[in-house]
Amino acid sequence: MTVINGIILSTRQYKDNDLLVRILTETGGLRTFLARGAKKPKSALGSALQPHAVLSFEGAFPKNNQGLGYINDIQTIKIYQRLIDDIEVNAYAALIASLIDQTFEEGEQLTRWYNQFVLGLQKLDEGMDPQIIANIFEIQLLVPLGVAPNWRQDPISGESVGQFDYSEKYNGIISDKHYDLDDHRLMLDQKTVFYLRQFSIIDLRQINQINISETTKRGLQRVIDHIYDNQIGLKPKAKTFIEQMHAWQNTLINFRQNGEGKSE
Secondary structure (H helix, E strand, O other), X not given: OEEEEEEEEEEEEEOOOEEEEEEEEOXXXXXXXXXXXXXXXXXXXXXXXXXXXXXXXXXXXXXXXXXXXXXXXXXXXXXXHHHHHOHXXXXXXXXXXXXXXXXXXXXXXXXXXXXXXXXXXXXXXXOOOHHHHHHHHHHHOOOOOOOOXXXXXXXXXXXXXXXXXXXXXXXXXXXXXXXXXXXXXOOOOHHHHHHHXXXXXXXXXXXXXXXXXXXXXXXXXXXHHHHHHHHHXXXXXXXXXXXXXXXXXXXXXXXXHHHHHHHO
């Protein structure tokens, strides 16, 4: 028996009273653990094992790195209240969790990403813009996903200062001197390009506040979605839920605006 630190990515019922808990562990990477009896009414485990909680527990890793590990007793647990209270924040946390889970292999050493996710959850709980926190993960996860766009400089001239646009053809930014080489570049505004470049290298510890316009946020998401859809083919369920939620919100806003216009 050992003490294991981890972040709960997801849970699902197993048999009648048990729970399978997907965890990003600090030292053992991605693992699935069995929590016996967690679904019983009087179980202390059931109420504690919530997605996106950070915990330390007594248990065991899977034997020979195969099968299930076990959760026997929880020592400490941190549950982020804003993620419980705000469905949008919860959805973005679920998106980050899904991306990490689908990017890496079982048991791969992921201490850096464990620490990053803990920081990300803290930033979300502090009230930071959830889309931007998720965007930072989406951009930085492109490297282990094998895409790794060149955000540093134009690959043709080596220029790193000036006006740039994103080119899928060149897998990164190209300067305005070479726009004519790619008719399908995304025609981004320079604020969007600036943040794409910053997000690819930023340390979450450096972020104390976020003040980015809705226009730039839409531009950022357009580029990220383009890369994930066309170059990776990865779209977690949480992403679809977020898109549907925003569509509902926009429909409601339009309905209210039209209703107010008619009443006048």
